[in-house]
Amino acid sequence: MSNFTDMDDDIGPIKNKLGVLNYNIDDETHAHIKVNTEVCEKCPHHLCISGCPVRCFNFMEVDGEVKMVFQYEDCVECGTCDIMCDQGAVSWHNPRGSFGIQYEMG
Ligand code: SF4
Ligand code: SF4
Numbered sequence: 001m002s003n004f005t006d007m008d009d010d011i012g013p014i015k016n017k018l019g020v021l022n023y024n025i026d027d028e029t030h031a032h033i034k035v036n037t038e039v040c041e042k043c044p045h046h047l048c049i050s051g052c053p054v055r056c057f058n059f060m061e062v063d064g065e066v067k068m069v070f071q072y073e074d075c076v077e078c079g080t081c082d083i084m085c086d087q088g089a090v091s092w093h094n095p096r097g098s099f100g101i102q103y104e105m106g
Contacts, residue, residue: 040068
């Protein structure tokens with residue numbers, strides 16, 4: 001967890017560029033990725049933080065404690081986190097019907 005502040009510096013420019021992407025975001029109960037963040041607290045590597053191209057995984061301060069926060073809304077559905085997480089914290093399935101990121105070429 002030692003590098004979370006360094007990674008935090010890079011998040012702004014990446015998140016700003018997400019505004020050019022077209023999403024149809026489903027409600028949270030139908031999020032296509034769910035993360036058991038309790039497992040993340042004991043994770044030996046946190047590879048998802050650097051592996052996710054749009055930084056959906058971040059350690060942030062929540063109610064005075066540093067916790068893993070996952071934002072499914074920004075996901076570009078690359079599947080990297082499903083492969084990188086060897087701790088069993090990530091459950092991944094395709095978004096429902098017309099939901100998720102809308103790529104021009106399908
Ligand atoms: S790799 Fe898996 S367990 Fe580790 S921080 Fe990421 S989602 Fe959590
Ligand atoms: S599928 Fe890709 S973009 Fe979506 S959360 Fe996982 S690593 Fe990030």
